[in-house]
Structure formats: C-alpha cells, structure tokens
Amino acid sequence: MELVELTVNGLSRQVAVSPEETLLEVLRREFQALSVREACGIGICGACTVLVDGHTVSSCLVLAGFADGMAVGTVEGLGGLDDLHPVQQAFVDETAFQCSYCTPGFVLATKALLDEQPRPDPDTIRHELAGNLCRCGSYQNILAAVQTAAERLAETERR
Amino acid sequence: MGLGQALFEEIAWDEGGNLVNPNLSDYMIPSFLDVPLELDQTVLEDPGSIDVHGLGETALPAVMPAVANAVSRAVGARVHDLPITPEKVLRLLRATESVGTPEPVASATSVQA
Numbered sequence: 001m002e003l004v005e006l007t008v009n010g011l012s013r014q015v016a017v018s019p020e021e022t023l024l025e026v027l028r029r030e031f032q033a034l035s036v037r038e039a040c041g042i043g044i045c046g047a048c049t050v051l052v053d054g055h056t057v058s059s060c061l062v063l064a065g066f067a068d069g070m071a072v073g074t075v076e077g078l079g080g081l082d083d084l085h086p087v088q089q090a091f092v093d094e095t096a097f098q099c100s101y102c103t104p105g106f107v108l109a110t111k112a113l114l115d116e117q118p119r120p121d122p123d124t125i126r127h128e129l130a131g132n133l134c135r136c137g138s139y140q141n142i143l144a145a146v147q148t149a150a151e152r153l154a155e156t157e158r159r
Numbered sequence: 160m161g162l163g164q165a166l167f168e169e170i171a172w173d174e175g176g177n178l179v180n181p182n183l184s185d186y187m188i189p190s191f192l193d194v195p196l197e198l199d200q201t202v203l204e205d206p207g208s209i210d211v212h213g214l215g216e217t218a219l220p221a222v223m224p225a226v227a228n229a230v231s232r233a234v235g236a237r238v239h240d241l242p243i244t245p246e247k248v249l250r251l252l253r254a255t256e257s258v259g260t261p262e263p264v265a266s267a268t269s270v271q272a
Contacts (some may be wrong), residue, residue: 040183063179126191137160139194 002113004068008033009077017064024059026049027072034158035075039133048131049105050074054113056131058116075104078111087111090149091142100137105132110146118157161222163189169242 001016008031015030027033027050036059039047043058051073052057059072079085084092087110097103106129113120113128118126125146134142169188170263171179180186223241230248233239236246 042182042184044183122196130191133190134160135163135186135188137163137189137194139189139191140196141192143196154263 002065004064006031006105007071009072009074015064016085019063019065021064021070022060022068023050023057023062023064024107026064026067027059033074033076037101037104039101044133045102046105046109047102049108049132051108051112054112054115056109057085073108075107078107085111087114087145087149088153090145091132094141094145094148096138096141096145098138102132102134102136102138106142110149113146114125114150116155120146122147160216161219162194162226164186164219164241165223165226166242166244167193169244 001018003011003014004017004026005014006026007013008027011031013030015024015026021092024036024038027036030064033050036050037047038060039045040050041060043061046058048058048060049056051057053072054073075088079088085107086106091103091107093107096106109129109132113125117124117128122143124142129142129146167189170186173179183210221248227238227241227243230243234248234252234255238251240247
C-alpha cells in the first residue's frame with residue numbers, strides 16, 4: 001500500500017492505494033465520486049472521464065499510484081441538484097440522455113471543450129467528443145446540448 | 160442503436176466457441192462520428208399528439224431490416240446477415256456480377272482460432 005495525496009473537486013486527502021488500483025477505483029471508493037463510471041475499463045468509452053487541469057483523462061487508465069498530487073474534477077464538483085452548471089442544465093433541457101450512463105463523461109468532456117473553444121462548430125464538437133460513446137444513441141440531442149451550453153455560456157460572458 | 164446493430168456490431172466466435180471480441184475496442188458501437196447529423200422521426204398514427212411516450216426500445220428491431228432493404232435496393236442483391244459491412248456488400252456485388260443471380264453471402268463471423 002502506498003499513500004497518495006489527491007485533490008478531488010477542491011477537497012484534498014491522503015489515501016492509501018494498492019499498486020494495481022486505478023484512479024477510477026480510488027475516486028469511487030475513497031471520494032464517493034460515483035458519477036465516474038467504468039464501462040470498458042480500457043480507455044475506449046469515456047464513461048470514466050475526469051478532468052485533470054481542465055483536460056479530460058480516462059481515469060481507468062491512470063494507476064492510483066501515479067496520481068499523487070493530482071487535482072481531479074468530477075461532475076459532483078460542477079453543480080448541485082438546485083444549482084446545475086450551465087452544461088448540466090443544457091443536457092437536461094435538450095434531453096441529451098436516455099439511460100444517462102455516459103452523461104457524466106459527456107458533461108465533463110463538454111466543459112473541457114467549451115473552456116477551450118467557446119463556440120465550436122458541429123464538426124468540431126463531434127470530433128472532440130468522439131471519445132465518449134453513447135450506447136443508447138443520444139448523439140443528436142447531445143450535439144444540441146453542447147451548442148445550447150455554448151450559447152448560454154457565451155451570454156453569461158457578455159453580461 | 161439500431162444503426163450500430165445494422166452496420167457495425169458483430170459478435171465473433173472462434174471454432175472453440177470462445178468470444179473473440181469481448182471488449183469495446185473490438186465490438187464496434189457507433190461513436191459521434193458514425194451517426195448521421197440529422198435524424199427525423201415521423202409519428203405515424205397520431206402525428207399531432209403530445210401524448211407520445213417512450214416505451215422500452217420497441218422501435219429498435221425495425222431499423223436493421225430498413226437498412227438492409229435500403230442496401231438491397233441500392234445494390235440489387237440482399238445481404239442476409241448483420242452487420243452489413245462494406246466487405247459483405249463488395250462480395251455480394253462480385254458474386255452478382257460473375258454469376259448473374261444474387262447469392263446468399265456466407266457469414267464473415269467465423270474466425271480461425
């Protein structure tokens with residue numbers, strides 16, 4: 001076992017991890033970040049997406065031992081039920097989900113995209129979010145949600 | 160989801176009955192780049208109704224035959240198993256050219272272990 005210091009959504013803790021554990025497992029077990037989900041476990045599907053320094057990372061591919069000193073962002077840190085982040089609100093308003101298993105990953109990927117490119121065109125959105133898979137096929141609504149989120153964020157910027 | 164089954168998804172077995180592609184890397188489901196940019200839905204019985212509810216995935220099974228029909232109409236010969244891959248269509252076209260009558264295409268799923 002090894003001690004690593006992790007900051008998740010602003011909260012720092014030292015946690016004991018085994019050498020073979022992934023950041024995904026530690027986030028769920030030690031930080032109750034249950035929005036971070038395992039689907040494929042091999043970095044293909046994006047359900048385990050977290051934000052590290054504002055960039056998307058597949059947490060199933062990061063060994064917990066290498067995460068010492070990392071600052072991780074999950075959907076739990078984006079907004080609460082009464083206080084949704086504009087990206088989350090856009091996903092709700094556009095019904096950009098069916099079973100919603102992929103939704104946290106998409107929300108974080110969207111936030112990362114819009115932080116970098118505030119007005120992406122549809123092609124850019126599709127390419128940048130191609131690393132998140134949606135088995136239910138909500139892609140059309142997700143595209144609309146990203147565009148809606150972009151518009152609303154741009155409006156807030158202008159005010 | 161139906162497009163995935165129609166065009167991409169294939170469960171591959173080897174001769175020992177072992178699943179050859181048990182992961183999302185080799186079992187292809189559509190990504191953002193694989194789906195059409197626009198999808199239109201037409202509600203047939205009661206188009207103006209706001210009382211339409213989603214009920215499971217009852218519309219799903221219709222997608223694969225619809226795609227198969229479209230391909231067969233376009234190509235002039237029918238693919239008989241899923242997924243409808245470019246390789247199957249190409250083999251079908253070649254078989255149709257050389258023989259003159261459409262032949263069922265042998266399944267591409269058998270893998271030499």
